[in-house]
Amino acid sequence: MRWNRIAVAVALYMVIASMAPLAAEAEGASGGDLQPYILHQGYEVEINGAYAVTEVTRVIENPSDESISxxxxxxxxxxxxxxxFSIQIGGVTYYADVLEKDDAQERYNESVEEGRDSGLVSSSRTNTFAYSVSLSPRETVRSTLRFxxxxxxxxxxxxxxxxMAGSTDSLKVGTLVVDVAITSMSEISEIRTEGYKGELDVAGPRGATASVHMRQEDVSPSEDMAVEWSTKAGPMEGTLLFGEKDGAGYFVHVFDPDIEGTRVPKDFVFILDNSGSMSGTKFSQAKEALTSIYGGLYREDRFSFVRxxxxxxxxxxxxxxxxxxNKDLILDHIDGLVIEGGTNIHAGVLKALDIFKNDGDSVPVIVLLTDGRANVGLYNRSEFRKDVALKNTVDASIFCxxxxxxADWTFLEALALENNGKATWVKEEMDAKNAIKGFTKSFSTPLVADLxxxxxxxxxxxxxTSFPAHYKGSEVxxxxxxxxxxxxxxxxxxxxSGDGEIVxxxxxxxxxxxxxxxxxxFWAFQRIQYLLGHMKYNGTDNASVDxxxxxALEFQFVTDYTSLYVELPIEMTEGNTMNDHPEYYPSYGSPAMDGGAASESDVPGFMGVEVLLSFIAIMSIGWTIRRSRRGHRRT
Structure with a gap:
């Protein structure tokens, strides 16, 4: 009897440039024509309120008599x-641990020095967890990722x-299963699905619960799936849920009342960039967007305009x-504007702030339409944002x-988020009116101000820590x-509210x-994302990193500063291979070899010595992330 230790490291990388796409590589006499078969790919999703936990399980088989990578x-x-991240061997599941990145890298290097082949897998796709497996003949690997x-x-x-689209590189999947279970904090009004054209089993809503189930056989996933659901408004004080960990109490507070009565009026200042960098399609799109926005203003709202x-x-x-x-007058004025000069965004924002008068009960909102490419005035991004934060004395929300x-997306997103707004990105191939429809609707009706x-x-x-207003259709x-x-x-x-003070x-x-x-x-997730966002826009600081x-170590999250690492002690004996388990492979092979589809009973939970030995040659599992420079996806 002998023991081998298999080390699998999961490292987090910020990828600045596009990486080479993942490519299939087959080993053996076929010279690269061999492909594995995916017996099973399953998505198990549990959603509690606004917090979603997804587990993706994939069972991969080599149905041939030659090795495949x-x-x-x-x-x-x-x-x-x-x-x-976990792998299952002999019916036992081995889970990765989250370690400090340097510690994980050191342990991984030790595994390399012991002679195990290693490397990093990169991807041209954004937000992908990529891994490579080497399968001996007729062997199987089962892996599960949770995010x-x-x-x-x-x-x-x-x-x-x-x-799901493209997740299998066009390989067929024996059994594709999706299970989404939703438990809301208030009654679910309606549930619907988008994108996926296949048959879905949608159950509910039943009170505060609903579910979506899908099962297909012998398919190659080519469509993504979206599940949407609406909920009824909660009580005025909101809803609190509680949890406990290591002697500390935690709560989540959901505030989403539908306040009856008069909506809170808004004061808008719209800022349009008509500088040289906006020439062509961008300027036409911006004018079209403004026409749509002005059409949606309520009579009790007020506005002005800066170019x-x-x-x-x-x-x-x-x-x-x-x-x-007044709407007709401003639209005629905008229609007559032409492209000219440099780009002084700072002057435009300060001019808008000067227009606001702290003399009423309206919600102040700035809507900035620009490509963000300043080249005149104060255009140092960090100093710009600090100056705006200092001079925004009326707490105007800025929507970009x-x-x-x-477009300089990172700058505009930061400017919006730091001023209690948000941003969206209209690409030149988009229809501007449709692209901003959902975005502008999200801040069109404030229900509670000075919250x-x-x-x-x-x-x-x-x-x-900051939320100046609650808008209809949203939640805090x-x-x-x-x-x-x-x-x-x-x-x-x-x-x-529009009818007066609320306490x-x-x-x-x-x-x-x-x-x-x-x-x-949920609490830890909120805090980590807040700190990561703060450093994204303001630079790294040691206190936030610590x-x-x-x-991340306490709650087991992979971040820029932590990595996953799993070390697997495997007891191996002579003849202990998958070939000794014919129940997984009736009539020579798998459903893949026989042209059939796998059922749930076909999903094995064991890897034999040959796959373990090939796992020693596994490339390190790398999660490569390139934060896509894109904006608000919803329309």
């Missing part, structure tokens, strides 16, 4: 964090996307009512619409901590409530 990918959402993400409610709907090139010029220095006459394939939450004594580390998600033993939380929600006092008991396992992870690393 092949590269595979798991495609994950841009905003998700990987939380586990977690937070979903946003926009325009009344949650949306979960499953990226900038080398300098910034206001259409009017005060806000005017959004009646039909980036135009053109070469604040106070949880009383004992509650700490609440994130996020907060997460915090409290000491175990604190038996209640004294919640005060305050704000202002809601509620005492919420923490005793005897059901412990939700996802709640502590906190991210500590949280």
């Amino acid at each position: 092949y590269s595979f990918v798991f495609i994950i959402p841009e905003e998700a964090l990987i939380s586990n 977690e993400q937070m979903l946003l409610k926009e325009n009344g709907w949650y949306r979960y996307e499953l990226f 900038f090139s080398t300098n910034a010029i206001a259409w009017k220095d005060e806000l005017v009512g959004a009646n039909d006459d 619409i980036a135009f053109g394939n070469g 604040s939450f106070d949880y009383g004594d004992g509650v700490t580390d609440v994130y996020p 998600l907060l997460a915090g901590r409290f000491p175990i033993g604190q038996d209640e939380i004294s919640l005060v929600v305050s704000g202002r 809601k006092h509620t005492t919420i008991s923490t005793e005897g409530v059901e412990n939700q396992d996802f709640v502590p992870r 906190e991210i690393t500590e949280l």
Whole structure:
């Protein structure tokens, strides 16, 4: 009897340039014509409120009599964090551990020095977890990847996307299974699916639950799938769920009331870039977008307009009512604008801020339409954003619409997020009106302004920390901590609706409530994403890196500063191979060899010595991420 140790390292890389695409590589006499067969590919998705955990399981078989090496990918959402990777051997599942990146790299290097072949797999796809396997004849590998993400409610709907197209590199899958289970914090009103054209079993909604199931055989996934669902509004104080981990209490607070009465009016200043860099399609798209936006203003709203090139010029220095006459006047003015001069975005934003008067109860909103390519005035990105934050004394939300394939997306996204707004990106091949439809609707109807939450004594580390308004069809998600033993939380929600001030006092008991396992992870996810976003726009700092690393190790998340590592002790004896288990391979082979499809009973959970020996030659598993320079996907 002898022991071999197989090391599989999962490293996180920020890829700046496009990488070479994953390519199939077959070994043996066939000279590259051999391909593996995917017996089973399954997606198990559990969604609690706005938090989704996805497990993707893939069982790969070499149905031939020669060795095969092949590269595979798991495609994950841009905003998700990987939380586990595992392989199953002999009915036993071995899970990877999250380690500090240097520690994982050191252990991986040791495995290389011991003579095991290694390398890194790269991909041209964004947000992919890529790995390569070497399969001995007739051998099988089973792997599972788990990732977690937070979903946003926009325009009344949650949306979960499953990226299946291209995940198998056109290889056939014996059994393709998708199971999505949704448990909402309030009653589900409707559920629907998009993208996937095959037959789906949609169950519900039944109260606060719904599910989607799909099963196909002998297919090559060529379509993505999206599941969307709407929920009924919650109570005025919101809904709290609780969890516990390592002696600390955690909560998630969902605030999504549908306030009855008059909506809160808005004050808009629209800023249009008519500089030379916006010439051509971009300027036409921006004008078209403004025509659509002005058409959606309510009569109680007010607005003004600023255009900038080398300098910034206001259409009017005060806000005017959004009646039909004023809309016609501004649209005629915009129609007559032409391209000229340099790009002084800073002057345009400051001119807009000067127009706002802190003399009313309206919600101040700036909508900036530009390609973001400043070359006049203050155009250092960091100094620009700091100056705007200092001078935005009315707490105006800034929403950015980036135009053109070469737009400075990172800058515009940062400017929006730091000023309680968001951004979207209109590429030159898009229809501008359709591209911004959902985006502008998301901030068209504020229900509560000057929103604040106070949880009383004992509650700490609440994130996020800023949310000036709650808009119709959206929700506010907060997460915090409290000491175990604190038996209640004294919640005060305050704000202002169209009918006046709102103050809601509620005492919420923490005793005897059901412990939700996802709640502590939700809090950690929120905090890690906040810190990563802060450093993305403001540069790396040691305190944030240390906190991210500590949280990632505690909650087992893969981040820029942590990696997955699994070490597998395998007991191997003579003759202990898959060939000794004919129940997996009736009549010579697998369903792939016989031209049939695999059933769930065909999914093996064992790898023999030959695949283990070939696993020693496995390339390291690398998760390569290139943050795609794209904006808001919803329309």
